[in-house]
Amino acid sequence: MNEPGIAIYMIPTILAEDTQERVIGPQIREAISRLDVFFVENVRTARRFISSLKLGKVIDNLTFIELTKDTPESITWEALKNLRQDAGIISEAGCPGVADPGAAAVQIAHQLGLKVVPLVGPSSILLALMASGTSGQSFAFHGYLPIDKALRKKAIQTLERDARQKQQTQIFMETPFRNNQLLEAVLETCMPDTLVCIACNVTAADEMIKTRTVKSWKANLPDLHKKPTIFIIG
Amino acid sequence: MNEPGIAIYMIPTILAEDTQERVIGPQIREAISRLDVFFVENVRTARRFISSLKLGKVIDNLTFIELTKDTPESITWEALKNLRQDAGIISEAGCPGVADPGAAAVQIAHQLGLKVVPLVGPSSILLALMASGTSGQSFAFHGYLPIDKALRKKAIQTLERDARQKQQTQIFMETPFRNNQLLEAVLETCMPDTLVCIACNVTAADEMIKTRTVKSWKANLPDLHKKPTIFIIG
Numbered sequence: 001m002n003e004p005g006i007a008i009y010m011i012p013t014i015l016a017e018d019t020q021e022r023v024i025g026p027q028i029r030e031a032i033s034r035l036d037v038f039f040v041e042n043v044r045t046a047r048r049f050i051s052s053l054k055l056g057k058v059i060d061n062l063t064f065i066e067l068t069k070d071t072p073e074s075i076t077w078e079a080l081k082n083l084r085q086d087a088g089i090i091s092e093a094g095c096p097g098v099a100d101p102g103a104a105a106v107q108i109a110h111q112l113g114l115k116v117v118p119l120v121g122p123s124s125i126l127l128a129l130m131a132s133g134t135s136g137q138s139f140a141f142h143g144y145l146p147i148d149k150a151l152r153k154k155a156i157q158t159l160e161r162d163a164r165q166k167q168q169t170q171i172f173m174e175t176p177f178r179n180n181q182l183l184e185a186v187l188e189t190c191m192p193d194t195l196v197c198i199a200c201n202v203t204a205a206d207e208m209i210k211t212r213t214v215k216s217w218k219a220n221l222p223d224l225h226k227k228p229t230i231f232i233i234g
Numbered sequence: 235m236n237e238p239g240i241a242i243y244m245i246p247t248i249l250a251e252d253t254q255e256r257v258i259g260p261q262i263r264e265a266i267s268r269l270d271v272f273f274v275e276n277v278r279t280a281r282r283f284i285s286s287l288k289l290g291k292v293i294d295n296l297t298f299i300e301l302t303k304d305t306p307e308s309i310t311w312e313a314l315k316n317l318r319q320d321a322g323i324i325s326e327a328g329c330p331g332v333a334d335p336g337a338a339a340v341q342i343a344h345q346l347g348l349k350v351v352p353l354v355g356p357s358s359i360l361l362a363l364m365a366s367g368t369s370g371q372s373f374a375f376h377g378y379l380p381i382d383k384a385l386r387k388k389a390i391q392t393l394e395r396d397a398r399q400k401q402q403t404q405i406f407m408e409t410p411f412r413n414n415q416l417l418e419a420v421l422e423t424c425m426p427d428t429l430v431c432i433a434c435n436v437t438a439a440d441e442m443i444k445t446r447t448v449k450s451w452k453a454n455l456p457d458l459h460k461k462p463t464i465f466i467i468g
Contacts, residue, residue, distance in 0.1 A: 010364045023354045025259035097364035099371055107367030110445040118365040118436075118443070120257045120356045130244045130331035131352040133341030137333055140374035140402070168374070202352075209352070211344040 008080075008109045009035065010102065011088045012095040012121020013049045015228070016204035020052050023122045023203055029053060031119060037087040039067040039079070039105055046090045069101045076105050080112055093228075095123040099143055099173075124230050125171055128199030131209040132169070134234025139169035145182065152182075156189040156233075163194070163233045170233040179224035183217075186231065190214045197232035200224055242314075242343045243269065244336065245322045246329045246355020247283045249462070250438035254286050257356045257437055263287060265353060271321040273301040273313070273339055280324045303335045310339050314346055327462075329357040333377055333407075358464050359405055362433030365443040366403070368468025373403035379416065386416075390423040390467075397428070397467045404467040413458035417451075420465065424448045431466035434458055 009031045014020050033055050040046035043064045051059055065079050067089065089096045089105055096102035097118070109116050125141055140162070145155045159170040174182040186196060192215040199209040200222070208222065211234065243265045248254050267289050274280035277298045285293055299313050301323065323330045323339055330336035331352070343350050359375055374396070379389045393404040408416040420430060426449040433443040434456070442456065445468065 022261040022264075023259060025257060025354075027256040030256075095360065095364050097367070097370045098360065102364075103367055103370045105367075106365065107445070110367050116365040116367070116443055117441070118361040120259075120354070120361070120437070122354045123360055126329065126332065126357055126360050127352040127354065130329050130336075131340065131350040133331070133337055133339075133344050133350070136331045136337045137377045138375065141372065143371045203354070207351070209350055211341065 005115065006083055007086045007115040007117050008106065009086065009088045010096045010106070010116065010118040011090045012119060012123070013045070013090055013093060015093050015122050015124050015202055019203050020049070024053065025120055027119050028121055029055060031088060033057070035086055035088045036061065037063045037065070037083070037085060039065045039076070039087060039089045039102075041068055041090070041092040041096075041100055041102070045092050049090065067101055067105055071101065073104065073108070077108050080105065080108050080114065083114070095121055098123055098125060099141070122203055124199065124202040124228065127202050128197065128209065128230035128232060129169065129171060131199065132197035132232045132234060133211050134169040134195060134197060134232055135167055136169070138167060139171060141171040143172065144174060145172055149185070152185055153189050156186055159233050160190050160194055172231050173229065174231070176224075176226045176228050179227065179229050182231065183221075183224055186233070187214050187218050190233065195234040197234060198222060198224070199230040199232070200227050202228070202230065239349065240317055241320045241349040241351050242340065243320065243322045244330045244340070244350065244352040245324045246353060246357070247279070247324055247327060249327050249356050249358050249436055253437050254283070258287065259354055261353050262355060263289060265322060267291070269320055269322045270295065271297045271299070271317070271319060273299045273310070273321060273323045273336075275302055275324070275326040275334055275336070279326050283324065301335055301339055305335065307338065307342070311342050314339065314342050314348065317348070329355055332357055332359060333375070356437055358433065358436040358462065361436050362431065362443065362464035362466060363403065363405060365433065366431035366466045366468060367445050368403040368429060368431060368466055369401055370403070372401060373405060375405040377406065378408060379406055381412075383419070386419055387423050390420055393467050394424050394428055406465050407463065408465070410458075410460045410462050413461065413463050416465065417455075417458055420467070421448050421452050424467065429468040431468060432456060432458070433464040433466070434461050436462070436464065
């Protein structure tokens with residue numbers, strides 16, 4: 001059993017290269033300075049991120065425990081149960097526990113009675129919502145839509161209907177190399193006056209966040225290929 | 235018409251007193267240092283927040299434009315149309331555009347062709363989700379539930395059903411002086427093994443974020459009276 005008072009810190013990382021000076025706050029620097037054990041979605045990304053903060057930590061002395069969508073629950077359970085010190089959870093990009101495997105570890109942490117402390121940092125989903133101008137009073141995030149064309153079309157129709165009828169903002173995404181196909185499907189499926197926000201390369205120097213009608217996007221099709229993008233129907 | 239390139243910065247503020255040193259990042263300090271015009275939900279809160287950052291700004295030289303839920307759209311439209319310099323939007327607490335009136339101004343900003351730049355900062359909704367251990371792959375935020383007892387019970391039943399059937403995490407809140415009644419309604423309405431996360435005083439020194447079953451909460455009822463709280467059914 002863990003000793004009382006052991007805490008798991010949910011540590012956000014950067015969304016775009018070389019943005020740590022701007023988007024990583026003092027709270028995250030403090031936490032990483034203090035911790036030596038990290039549950040991480042991607043070891044290479046996490047090591048590089050910690051190095052980039054220039055906190056004087058010797059990366060080779062740190063313990064990284066992989067936590068991907070394929071990590072068996074029993075492995076994470078054992079690792080958390082045997083913790084004798086505070087640890088961090090770091091996602092591949094953005095905030096752990098949101099659209100990533102971190103939530104599974106946190107659920108176990110609550111069962112083990114560990115303290116869970118979320119730290120403030122960049123989330124492309126939240127930043128896109130803030131800048132979209134669509135309703136932030138009621139919203140839903142759906143992750144990835146189906147790849148199958150017919151099913152995807154049906155999913156988009158449901159999102160558009162919920163956005164209008166429930167006044168609920170609909171947020172979704174796609175793997176970056178399929179962004180253009182998803183955008184095409186959205187513009188083909190939705191009504192001309194439906195508002196679509198495209199939030200592309202959020203926090204990067206070439207960040208583009210625009211909300212326009214379907215009709216207006218059709219006349220000015222952006223190239224989203226391989227660029228991390230959040231889509232919003234408002 | 236606005237000159238090209240004018241930008242609106244979505245500026246998060248603190249959630250709890252005296253936390254600015256920990257949760258406000260360099261990006262927000264930079265933006266506030268540079269800006270002289272702010273659209274704000276609460277002028278007093280915004281002035282106090284800017285003062286607390288000790289950036290050497292003379293608060294009396296700044297322009298504050300009120301942007302509440304009762305501000306007529308035409309007033310915000312005129313103010314944004316006549317902007318000749320970059321401006322910021324500051325909410326009463328947390329991230330503007332999320333569960334506050336900022337979104338209405340952003341929608342106008344997009345129509346006027348202004349650039350909208352969201353800055354990284356604390357959101358009690360996102361922090362609660364990160365620390366809850368409930369699914370971050372699919373989630374919905376509903377704002378306030380109905381006050382009427384029968385309607386509220388029905389709403390909670392729908393949330394519980396959606397959490398189970400759609401595996402969609404359900405997030406909601408209440409005005410702090412009614413938190414205990416809402417918690418009571420949730421615990422009375424939901425099944426004993428349903429997971430409920432209570433995220434109370436997020437980012438404050440006495441932050442409490444715990445996910446437990448309904449049965450377990452009933453045996454250990456917390457007092458949430460007048461404490462800002464996010465509720466999650468997972």
